């Protein structure tokens with residue numbers, strides 16, 4: 462790929478430095494993704510500018526208007542501390558008529574709302590857990606279509622925010638209590654779903670028209686007793702000591718029954734298209750003991766850290782990290 466002028470944008474939890482020099486920030490583990498992307502692109506000969514976005518898009522618009530890059534590498538996941546506002550960054554870039562990496566606003570919006578995702582997937586006859594949305598301030602009742610146990614989670618969050626062992630509810634009392642908790646803590650609707658027993662699988666997909674799927678990953682729970690829920694809680698994903706204690710590990714899915722991997726990839730590719738994703742995504746699925754595959758959610762623009770699910774799967778699938786970034790850039794340049 463010929464050297465490009467790339468503007469890498471990411472979210473910040475505080476105002477960015479005036480000179481947009483992030484060298485010191487990038488030394489901190491919280492910035493693994495941003496620093497890996499920037500460093501890799503620079504090593505590949507691209508001219509890379511960096512820009513943190515904090516609660517205001519004016520500096521971003523000004524930078525793009527003053528010095529339009531060949532492409533914006535979009536790593537923004539939060540705006541005003543809200544995960545569901547990230548869809549407005551690609552929307553803004555479209556209005557500025559500047560190429561960008563990652564998913565467009567529609568796919569982001571559909572993935573971000575877990576109820577909307579399930580409505581669309583069920584139209585395409587892709588299995589999803591039965592669900593019901595409960596809005597704050599409205600009456601909470603137990604619909605007939607839902608049976609215990611269930612998972613109760615925030616309607617629009619990411620990265621297992623608001624997901625703990627307490628999200629698994631087995632009684633009416635726990636159900637009401639957890640819904641109240643989501644309303645109070647997150648100030649957003651709560652989503653209650655049937656709990657799907659089974660293996661926890663992740664599928665990374667890259668592409669626009671021609672899709673490429675990477676080897677299936679799995680979260681295993683080696684020391685979690687059989688009668689306990691096995692869910693990717695916040696701690697199960699991010700707390701090292703907790704992962705060690707319960708034997709929680711992220712691996713490539715082994716010994717899937719014959720043909721299952723192909724079937725899973727086929728379902729996830731259909732889900733990817735149905736949700737209008739046009740660059741890269743990771744699907745979170747559950748494989749029930751009877752072989753039924755349920756899609757739990759789609760993650761448009763999943764975490765791109767080198768050691769995270771998506772990049773690891775890409776690498777096993779034959780795309781080293783810098784090739785992955787180049788493919789993502791190529792998709793951004795040829796969109797539409």
Ligand SMILES: Nc1ncnc2c1ncn2[C@@H]1O[C@H](COP(=O)(O)OP(=O)(O)O)[C@@H](O)[C@H]1O
Pocket residue numbers: 575590612614618619620621622624654655656657658661691692693694745747757758
């Ligand atoms: N209906 C369900 N049945 C079984 N497990 C679930 C269900 N919904 C969520 N989980 C568990 O909770 C985790 C996080 O839920 P998910 O919907 O993927 O939210 P997030 O956006 O936070 O990743 C899943 O990876 C899975 O382990």
Ligand SMILES: [Mg+2]
Pocket residue numbers: 620621745758
């Ligand atoms: Mg998930």
